[in-house]
Amino acid sequence: MANKVLVLGEVREGALRNVSFEAIAAAKQIADGEVVGVLLGDSVANLAGELIAYGADRVVTVEHPHLKSYTSDGYSQAFLAVCEQEKPEGIILGHTSLGKDLSPKLASRLNSGLISDVTEIEGAGEDAVFIRPIYSGKAFEKVKIKEGIVFATIRPNNIKPLEKNASLTGDVASISVDVQNLRTIIKDVVRKASTGVDLSEAKIVVAGGRGVKSAEGFEPLKELANLLGGAVGASRGACDADYCDYSLQIGQTGKVVTPDLYIAAGISGAIQHLAGMSNSKVIVAINKDPEANIFKVADYGIVGDLFEVVPMLIEEFKALKVNS
Amino acid sequence: MNIFVLVKRTFDTEEKIVISNGKIQEDGAEFIINPYDEYAIEEAIQVRDAKGGKVTVLTIGGEDAEKQLRTALAMGADEAVLINTEDDLDELDQYSAAYILAEYLKDKEVDLILAGNVAIDGGTGQVGPRVADLLGINYVTTITDLEIDGTNVKIVRDIEGDSEIIETSLPLLVTAQQGLNEPRYPSLPGIMKAKKKPLAELELDDLDIDEDDVEVKIEIVDIYLPPQKAAGRVLEGELSQQVKELVNLLHSEAKVV
Known part of the structure; x- marks a missing residue:
């Protein structure tokens, strides 16, 4: 079904994002033939080797000053030019801010279906079926493309990348595209993410709810997240109460996350919040109320005041780090 | 300004999902306007109040979706359009929904289209950008601020927690992210007025759409609850x-x- 699968290598601040390696693994699973990495940017060819090390058979690059920042116009022109040359039967992108914005336009241009936000692929080659959450994870659906290009975006952190093998080699070719008529100008990017770790890709998330009581109350959670190399999240309650920015909200409105470890501090566990995090691998709940809903989905629970528990946790994790 | 808002009727966020015979049961469930679409409606009303013009809310669905359209009219939208596909189509996907919406919108001389950045049921976020592409207009997704000056548009876009400052121009489609505004509740006079506002109902025939044009490209094999x-x-x-x-x-x- 998919003789050739294209994978977009997503570049952020000069480095490839993990989701691109996960996308290569996904592409390998559905491909009967080769997997071709695609790199778009003003200077990205140096990253081709890494895509190959993660399993891409070869790489096609498009470099142009107009591709320095992502725009749907610029990237779609470049990616469609690659499609025109390569005639792929499959395409995999990350379900990231960029992938979510670009993929519908590509699907529209290619007159194809698009399976968004895939968390698992069952079967291989022609029989591959895509699994994706609906109702923010309250249910799941298994989906197939009926005809045409097999096009999917995959959620970061769910599909395992292949082992990196630096001895792999592959062809790297560039094609030149006259990227023009951009209707969007990016004037500036303001960094807000509090720990520098992206919430949707974080392996560990420390989230606070109404129990955090104030913006300052988030400080110990940030310290814990920093210590663990994780990201800070929040419940709708905490965002509505202005303790933190809406960009941190996790839930059916807000972000859906599936980290290895989710620590919920002072979060009661409304259905709408659970939808955004209950598929995390391990969930820890810290709450004063032993009846709180969050304990029903938690693997480990501590009934207690987060302002007592979190500082203790920080000390214990520090001790663990020293000892290991 | 000629403003359209794409709206979807969805399950209330507090609803639990029950599946029987491979389908999600809708009996007795509460339905709402997709929360992200509420931001879009609110923004449309604010833009109209500042710049003049008309806000039309547009949805695809069955008779039941009239309730959500009336709510949008009660918030302050001027007109509503329901494209009723109940009798014609068994299934819709993002391709077919976008095709139908674009066929309706193509001769409407739109200045601005707003939509939610994602629907909380299907969760694909595809329909807005697909509609923009079919209409040949630019789009910006997950916006948290919108400033319009003549045909110049300044936007703040949420990109995974960071903010991108963007300049572009009308005509344009934008999708709303949380934080864009605080959607108003319909007032009592608003609810009364909404009953008299125009709500048009169209079918595929009225848009000269053939059922073959909107055949879905995606097949749902199974729906199930997580373990x-x-x-x-x-x-x-x-x-x-x-x-x-x-x-x-x-x-x-x-x-x-």
């Missing part, structure tokens, strides 16, 4: 002991730190 999580362990004993135990469990049992 129930086994009850977790609530730790006991002195608080400091619990914390020690927890860190130990996360390290040696769960192996996540």
Whole structure:
């Protein structure tokens, strides 16, 4: 079904994002033939080797000053030019801010279906079926493309990348595209993410709810997240109460996350919040109320005041780090 | 300004999902306007109030969606359009929904289209950008601020927590992210007025759409609930002991730190 699968290598601040390696693994699973990495940017060819090390058979690059920042116009022109040359039967992108914005336009241009936000692929080659959450994870659906290009975006952190093998080699070719008529100008990017770790890709998330009581109350959670190399999240309650920015909200409105470890501090566990995090691998709940809903989905629970528990946790994790 | 808002009727966020015969049961469930679409409606009303013009809310669905359209009219939208596909189509996907919406919109001389950045049921976020592409207009997704000056548009876009400052121009489609505004509740006079506002109902025939044009490209093979999580362990004993135990469990049992 998919003789050739294209994978977009997503570049952020000069480095490839993990989701691109996960996308290569996904592409390998559905491909009967080769997997071709695609790199778009003003200077990205140096990253081709890494895509190959993660399993891409070869790489096609498009470099142009107009591709320095992502725009749907610029990237779609470049990616469609690659499609025109390569005639792929499959395409995999990350379900990231960029992938979510670009993929519908590509699907529209290619007159194809698009399976968004895939968390698992069952079967291989022609029989591959895509699994994706609906109702923010309250249910799941298994989906197939009926005809045409097999096009999917995959959620970061769910599909395992292949082992990196630096001895792999592959062809790297560039094609030149006259990227023009951009209707969007990016004037500036303001960094807000509090720990520098992206919430949707974080392996560990420390989230606070109404129990955090104030913006300052988030400080110990940030310290814990920093210590663990994780990201800070929040419940709708905490965002509505202005303790933190809406960009941190996790839930059916807000972000859906599936980290290895989710620590919920002072979060009661409304259905709408659970939808955004209950598929995390391990969930820890810290709450004063032993009846709180969050304990029903938690693997480990501590009934207690987060302002007592979190500082203790920080000390214990520090001790663990020293000892290991 | 000629403003359109794409709206979807969805399950209330507090609803649990029940599946029988491979389908999600809708009986007795509460339905709402997709929360992200509420931001879009609010923004459309604010833009119209500042710049003049007309706000039309547009949805695809069955008779039941009239209720959500009336709510949007009660918030302050001027007109509503329901494209009723109940009798014509068994299934819709993002391709077919976008095709139908674009066929309706193509001769409307739109200045601005707003939509939610994602619907909380299907969760694909595809329809807005697909519609923009079919209409040949530019789009910007997940916006948290919108300023219009003549045909110049300044936008703040949420990109995974960071903010991108963007300049573009009308005509344009934008999709709303949380934080864009605080959607108003319909007022009582608003609700009364909404009953008299125009609500047009169209079918595929009225848009000269053939059923073959909107054949879905995606096939749903199965729908199921996630496996129930086994009850977790609530730790006991002195608080400091619990914390020690927890860190130990996360390290040696769960192996996540």
